[in-house]
Amino acid sequence: MSLQEPTSAELFSLRLTSLSYADVSEAVNRHLVDPPTSTALIVDATNTMGMAASCQDDRLRQSMSTYDYLLPDGMPLVWAMRRRKAAVRSTTAGPHLVQAVLGGLEQPTNIALVGGFPNEHERIIAASAKLIGDPNLTYLDIEKPKAGAATDPEAAKKQAEEYDAELTKVQQRVQWTMTLFPAAIFALLGLVLWRLRESRRANFTID
Numbered sequence: 293m294s295l296q297e298p299t300s301a302e303l304f305s306l307r308l309t310s311l312s313y314a315d316v317s318e319a320v321n322r323h324l325v326d327p328p329t330s331t332a333l334i335v336d337a338t339n340t341m342g343m344a345a346s347c348q349d350d351r352l353r354q355s356m357s358t359y360d361y362l363l364p365d366g367m368p369l370v371w372a373m374r375r376r377k378a379a380v381r382s383t384t385a386g387p388h389l390v391q392a393v394l395g396g397l398e399q400p401t402n403i404a405l406v407g408g409f410p411n412e413h414e415r416i417i418a419a420s421a422k423l424i425g426d427p428n429l430t431y432l433d434i435e436k437p438k439a440g441a442a443t444d445p446e447a448a449k450k451q452a453e454e455y456d457a458e459l460t461k462v463q464q465r466v467q468w469t470m471t472l473f474p475a476a477i478f479a480l481l482g483l484v485l486w487r488l489r490e491s492r493r494a495n496f497t498i499d
Contacts (some may be wrong), residue, residue, distance in 0.1 A: 298361075300438030301378035304347055308338075308373055309361045310380040313389060316361065324399060334358070335393075337386040339363035363389070 300309040311319075318337055323333040336359050346353040356362060363384040364370050373380045395402065 299373075299378050299380060301373040301376040301380075303369070303372055303376075304343055305353065306343070306346060306356055306362060306377075308369060310362050310370075310373065310378065311361060311384070313384070315394035316363075316389060316398075316497060317392050319361070321396065321398045324397075324401060333360050335361045335363065335389075336383045337363040337389050338369075338370050339366040339386075343369065363418075418428050 297316070298309050298311050300307055302308070308453050320333060320335070327333075335358070338356070342356075342365075346356050364373060365384055365386050366381065366382055370383050
């Protein structure tokens with residue numbers, strides 16, 4: 293599966309392609325609905341550091357050359373593509389790309405985050421309001437009721453309600469953590485700076 297003649301240019305033996313966030317989201321949804329083969333659709337937003345590393349690491353360059361879409365993340369790559377007569381409108385920011393793809397999912401989909409900082413998945417979820425409560429996204433650390441697991445309608449309803457309650461708790465914890473934690477850090481920093489300033493004033497003398 294490929295989009296109709298996307299804008300592309302070759303840089304350092306790698307094919308960079310310019311696609312809008314909507315185009316990438318559409319490509320992902322099409323692949324999920326009707327995958328042409330058993331292989332995955334590989335999309336990556338690379339920057340100048342990634343391109344430079346590919347020039348020094350043959351294995352990395354070979355791997356990047358197999359990607360379905362290698363997108364330019366950063367204006368230097370956009371300018372380089374334009375120098376090669378590619379009609380590139382703008383850069384493709386990695387964080388925005390993640391939000392566009394996840395927010396545009398049209399069916400229930402499991403998401404795996406490989407690498408990143410601890411609890412990075414919570415940061416990604418909190419970064420996009422659309423992802424909070426989106427029925428097409430699930431938390432892998434909360435067991436979702438299996439279809440047919442409960443034959444009694446009342447029991448099935450209770451399981452669904454318990455799952456929704458646990459999901460709400462996680463969402464609220466994420467929201468409060470992302471809201472209050474930065475504020476608490478700034479308040480603590482302000483208090484420390486204020487105490488230092490008052491201490492300096494108390495010890496200040498004029499001869």
